[in-house]
Amino acid sequence: MLKKPTYKYQVLLGEISGGIVDGKALACRRKQWIDKIKLMVMMRDELNQFIKEYKTAEGQDLIKLAVYGVQVIGARINIYSMIWHGGGVYLFGLVDTCILPMNLESIYCLEQAFAVLQTLKSKCQLASSFIMEIERFVARKRRLTMTENAEIMKALETVQNKLSISEGG
Template identity: 40%
Template sequence: GNEKERSSFSVEKSTGSRQTHNNSKRKLGNQSDYTDYEGLALLFDESNEEALMESIDEKTLAEEDKLPLMREEGRSQYMREDVVEAFRKYQSRIPKTRRAYTPAYWGVFDLTKESLYGCKEFTEDDLQQLSQDFADHIKWKPESVTKNVEDYFDSNCEKVDNDQELRKFDRHVQFMKVNMNSFQQMLPEEQLKMTSSFPLFHGAFNSSRIKDVWGETQALSTNDARNEKANPFKKARMGRKVDMKATLAKTSNKFEVIYGEVVGGLGPLGIPMACRKKRFLDKVKLMIIMRDSINRLLNECKHVSEKTRTSLIVYGWLQVGLELNFYAMDWSGSGIYRFGLIDRCRIPADEDDCFMLEDAYCILKSLENKSLETETTVKQLFSENTK
């Protein structure tokens, strides 16, 4: 069907009736071809980047909102029928010229609110409520640290005890320290990545069940998405690469649970090179890659309860200069993917500020644990699918 590439499945066991579902499917069909390989080619072909950025009006981009704190008693719930209808209406009103870089066009509900310019279908209160529901599902909170780890950061990463994991992290921090003076001057993207986020992730992640790959690396999920139509000429020009991806090594399909993008290097005085538009464009690409990862798995597991399908969560991060933003996405049924900003931190540019790394450490430890929770969900999907 026309909506295939964008949402990849219809809701077989949705709370809405079959009739409503067919209606919304029909409405979608009228909107234009959501398979939209051209739209994807436009987004992911670097030669188009300048032209695309030209067409983005910076005034339409809002500051990103972080998701609210989760409520302990909050329970995850399906998208209500009226929310789905309102989202469909908003989708249908996206001007043709803005489609390729508007997340909602791709089925992504951007709860950072950055891209919701001109969206009259949801009030501020609606969005707040939807963000809260999403936060209650993600259940994100940074790890709290033990006394020895706290002491380590208090000593500005100079006094390390015999804790093996901490010693491993410290070796990576020392490597970062050696390079920190270069964070105050011009630095190409590759070098920034390999001297900041790379050692940080590598030092903090310890699980052998998570395998991270760095450098321009192909996102598998998008590979599948483009090859569904098996047109060999389209294939080559639509490869979608990320700067980092983390794979769950113990899942049968080597599920890709985290994607990361470094958006440009550093300019004079260590100021980020990437303009606002470039940052936004990379974020939209990240959303589509995260969405495709969910799609790829749910396409393999068609015979699974709605509850298990909607419990799948994937993560992404963007680095702009020395700032790191962390995102989460789930599929909430009805071809809608919720996306939100779960946390952010900053990498210090001076050896004397290494205590600041405690934030990053806590976030990454939590991200590692959340990825392992996703591993459990992925395994559950496969086992339910074969029953």
């Protein structure tokens, strides 16, 4: 079962390109390409939102975060991954693909599809736990900064009190 962290980000995004008729995709190649571009933009936006929110985290830690995208074209499932490489550069690529069985002759594809989807599930759980670790790191850093600020304010008040006493005395 996936744990639900407090962040508002999606580790897995999807896009469906057309429907299915006789086991073949209805979407033309242009529509499939446009849907792939839309998926890339959604994945990039998720990464940007996360990086913007947790910019105080270490840069090398943010590079480890991967967002996954699923594009369904007819009975074919394409799984993509995108990571932030730094400086506005993103790496995007096809991770795996599988075909869902549409009839008894293609039932042998079921095991491969199951294995691909199980792997995707484990990768999403890993990304989710990584995001929670980053969230904890940033919260701890924020807490330490607040504690240091409180100590500095107390020291300033003490100095101001001593100065006001020495001026009055």
